Amino acid sequence: xxxxxxxxxxxxxxxxxxxxxxxxxxxxxxxxxxxxxxxxxxxxxxxxxxxxxxxxxxxxxxxxxxxxxxxxxxxxxxxxxxxxxxxxxxxxxxxxxxxxxxxxxxxxxxxxxxxxxxxxxxxxxxxxxxxxxxxxxxxxxxxxxxxxxxxxxxxxxxxxxxxxxxxxxxxxxxxxxxxxxxxxxxxxxxxxxxxxxxxxxxxxxxxxxxxxxxxxxxxxxxxxxxxxxxxxxxxxxxxxxxxxxxxxxxxxxxxxxxxxxxxxxxxxxxxxxxxxxxxxxxxxxxxxxx
Numbered sequence: 001x002x003x004x005x006x007x008x009x010x011x012x013x014x015x016x017x018x019x020x021x022x023x024x025x026x027x028x029x030x031x032x033x034x035x036x037x038x039x040x041x042x043x044x045x046x047x048x049x050x051x052x053x054x055x056x057x058x059x060x061x062x063x064x065x066x067x068x069x070x071x072x073x074x075x076x077x078x079x080x081x082x083x084x085x086x087x088x089x090x091x092x093x094x095x096x097x098x099x100x101x102x103x104x105x106x107x108x109x110x111x112x113x114x115x116x117x118x119x120x121x122x123x124x125x126x127x128x129x130x131x132x133x134x135x136x137x138x139x140x141x142x143x144x145x146x147x148x149x150x151x152x153x154x155x156x157x158x159x160x161x162x163x164x165x166x167x168x169x170x171x172x173x174x175x176x177x178x179x180x181x182x183x184x185x186x187x188x189x190x191x192x193x194x195x196x197x198x199x200x201x202x203x204x205x206x207x208x209x210x211x212x213x214x215x216x217x218x219x220x221x222x223x224x225x226x227x228x229x230x231x232x233x234x235x236x237x238x239x240x241x242x243x244x245x246x247x248x249x250x251x252x253x254x255x256x257x258x259x260x261x262x263x264x265x266x267x268x269x270x271x272x273x274x275x276x277x278x279x280x281x282x283x284x285x286x287x288x289x290x
Contacts, residue, residue: 001034001037001038002029002030002031002034003027003028003029003030003034003035003038004027004028005025005026005027005028006023006025006026006027006028007024007025008022008023008024009022009023009025009026009068010022011023011026011051011054011059011063011064011068012059014051014054014070015051015054015055015057015058015059015210016053016054016055016057016116016208016209016210016211017054017057017058017059017208017209017210017251017255017257017260018208018251019058019059019061019208019251019255019256019257019260020058020059020060020061020063020257020287021059021060021061021062021063021064021257021287021288021290022063022064023063023064023067023068024063024064024065024066024067025066025067025068026067026068026070027067027068027069027070028069028070028071028072029069029071029074030074031074032075032142032144032150032174032175035069035144035172035174036144036148036149036150037148038148039144039145039146039147039148039172040147040148040149041148042067042148044146044147046066046067047065047066047067047170048066048067048068048069048146048170048172049064049066049067049068049069049170049286050068050069050070050071050090050120050124050171050172050173051068051069051070051071052070052071052090052091052117052118052119052120052121053093053116053117053118053121055116055117055121055210055211056116056117056121056125056210056211056212056282056283056284057210057283057284057285057286058210058257058260058261058283058284058285058286059257059286059287060257060258060261060285060286060287060288060289060290061256061257061258061287061289061290062287062288062289062290063287063288064286064287064288065287065288069172071089071090071091071118071120071172071174072091073091074089074091075089075090075091075092075120075174075175076089076091076092076093076096076118077089077092078092078096078097078100078101079100080100080101080104080106081177083104083105083106083182084106084179084180084181084182085106085139085177085178085179085180086100086101086104086106086109086177086178086179086180087175087176087177088100088119088175088176088177088178089119089174089175090118090119090120090123090172090173090174090175090176091118091119091120092118092119093117093118094112094113094114094115094116094117094118094119094122094127095112095113097109097112097119097178098110098111098112098113098188098192099113099192101178101180101188102185102188102189102192103185105182105183105184105185105188106180106181106182106183106188107180107181107182107183107187107188107191108132108136108137108179108180108181108183109137109178109180110188110191110192110195111128111129111130111131111132111133111195112127113192113195113196114129114130114195114196114198114199115127115128115129116211117211119173119175119176120172120173120174122134122176123138123141123158123165123167123173123176124165124167124173125163125164125165125282126158126160126161126162126163126164126165127163128163129195130195130198133160134160135155135158135160137178137179137180138155138158138176138177138178138179139154139155139177139178139179140152140153140154140155140176140177141153141158141173141175141176141177142173142174142175142176143167143168143171143172143173143174144171144172144174145168145170145171146168146169146170146171150174153167162215162216163215163282202244202245203244203245203248204242204244204245204248204250207242207248207250207251208250208251208252209242209248209249209250209251210248210249210260210283211248211282211283212247212248212282212283213247213248213249213264213267213281213282213283214226214247214264214267214268214279214280214281214282214283215279215280215281215282217277217278217279217280220277221247222247222279223245223246223247225271225274225275225277225279226241226246226247226267226271226279227246228271228274228275229267229270229271229273229274229275230270230274231246231266231267231270231271232246234263234266234267234270235252235263236259236262236263236266237255237256237259238251238252238253238254238255238259239251239252239255239256239259239260239262239263240252240263241263241267249263249264249283256290257287257290258289258290261285264281264283267279
């Protein structure tokens with residue numbers, strides 16, 4: 001094993017909400033081969049979960065049993081393969097991918113600039129924003145299965161729908177290949193700037209948050225349903241529905257994950273009572289209650 005294995009590792013510092021318990025074990029692999037060997041030799045009964053930037057995640061206060069795999073710097077890479085194709089490590093951020101694409105004159109991936117997270121999370125969730133999503137650009141991805149087997153999956157094999165994929169349970173995405181189109185770097189940068197400005201104007205970016213809390217229901221927007229149900233600014237303890245964008249939950253200081261999740265469930269109940277709309281969580285909730 002060439003990576004770093006840490007017992008009882010606090011996860012709150014690694015997630016955007018800055019709340020939640022510890023991982024029973026935190027493994028930071030040296031490379032994909034290291035991860036493959038580690039998982040192949042790990043007791044099959046031990047659960048495994050991948051962690052990126054922790055931007056779309058509530059880690060419950062009792063922590064996460066088993067092993068949390070965090071893809072660090074060795075996986076935070078992006079390179080142009082040709083005029084329109086990029087290969088990106090599973091730990092590469094959306095900003096790194098879109099900037100690498102810009103420098104190579106590859107357009108069509110600017111939207112990744114606006115998604116807080118890493119390639120692994122984008123691939124698993126079919127991440128999207130501003131009218132584009134990962135299924136529009138993905139060629140294939142490489143994963144390490146829970147068994148330790150390395151496998152390349154094509155776009156079709158991922159069975160993408162809105163914010164969902166058929167990626168095998170406990171699989172870790174170690175790289176992805178994206179295809180864009182030829183474009184002038186200045187044009188790409190202008191689109192990235194437009195997206196960044198739109199985010200700045202509408203979202204609580206410098207807060208302890210988890211990104212979009214709920215999926216947009218068919219035919220409507222989650223934030224509009226939440227607002228109409230009177231939930232803007234609603235609080236439980238230090239957890240609050242953002243007043244700037246009410247599909248974002250905030251940790252105002254010392255909120256527990258239980259308070260954040262309870263606030264989300266209260267929002268769901270109020271929206272259901274007001275309009276009959278069933279909001280589905282977009283944020284992943286993992287671990288055990290404290």
